[in-house]
Amino acid sequence: MARPPANVPPGQVREKIIVAALQLFTQRGYFNTSVPDMARTAQVSVGSIYHHFKDKEDVARALYLSLMEGMQGELSRIAEAQATAHDRCRAVVAMLFELTESSRDAMDFMLYAKHREFLPGERPVCSSQPFETMRDFVQQGMDRGEIRHMDAMVASACLFGGALRLITARLDGVLAEPLPDKLDLVWECAWRSIAA
């Protein structure tokens, strides 16, 4: 089976490839990135990529799942730290804003890429686990009386829609200021729209 080399910790090459893929996919897009491009950026040979991954699509899928897992982890941490729907959802928006500033590429690839076009079979972003968890937070808020009763999908869209729109504006370079500067204002508007 696989033996970790002494100098190179296990998974280090996989990691280098995934990091390079994230950078290239967000900069130029999946289809404008060739496998030799990925090899050059990751400082690895083409053959090595095919040793660690089935094909190009497999790299994109591993990257996507890894990012989604990280996001789900953040949401779980928030669910543990915050009790009310109000506090949970506000923490979600704050986290998304900070992540957009600190991990631009990751956010871009998660929220903005058209995964359907290069990851057939993968569920669309807005029915992924993190987005479902966010809808759960909202649903629980309605059950607890914090949020007005209404269609959960609509409530979730209204609560997070403004923030998500601002994130894509920021990713597109249309918004100049860092997102966290807008957090208080955005959240006040968002909560007002569905608060009981």
Next chain:
Amino acid sequence: MARPPANVPPGQVREKIIVAALQLFTQRGYFNTSVPDMARTAQVSVGSIYHHFKDKEDVARALYLSLMEGMQGELSRIAEAQATAHDRCRAVVAMLFELTESSRDAMDFMLYAKHREFLPGERPVCSSQPFETMRDFVQQGMDRGEIRHMDAMVASACLFGGALRLITARLDGVLAEPLPDKLDLVWECAWRSIAA
């Protein structure tokens, strides 16, 4: 070999190609669509496409600009028919919802496609003319005292973010019911978030 009907109005072929491109680009994406694919769907030869357009990218650009122009026309009509920011913005959301149901592909290509990847040089969607007009409506609403004073970009994101989010949910097949069914609820939430 060439046998076009005797009475082909000018621009009919261009139109056929653009319609086919819209269908294929939204179904499979720009990069998963070959020029022969487009020729087959439009019932036109490959050479004919290159006679009417500079290259594949030129087809996508013509399609994009034509859709944006149509959208801008809708917004102008709304600006003429409605006087207040409230009525204008509500009419915008209603129009977007109806268009999503009646012209799914057009909406998908306008709002959901990553134009940056195949139309380099084109401005991102959210700084396109229609989106700027929508921000103008909001800004005028603030000037007239209908909307609380705040950063115009944030206000616009909050007002339209929920509706746009619901549209992408609908395009992704995550939302089962037609969007107009949700109009009253979404608009009530949206307006409440920024109303003076």
Next chain:
DNA sequence: GCGATTATTATGAACGTTCATTCGAAACCA
């Protein structure tokens, strides 16, 4: 009107390039 001539449009096989993927050989480690 009407043939002759030119301009426009249509066609699809052929071309050259690019790309994802393979594979045999080398390097590395246990």
Next chain:
DNA sequence: TGGTTTCGAATGAACGTTCATAATAATCGC
């Protein structure tokens, strides 16, 4: 020594684009 990992040139398929050819429309001389 044997299993694992790395390498990059070779391969073949697919793609965007071109072009010689032909059909149609427009223009013109008369």
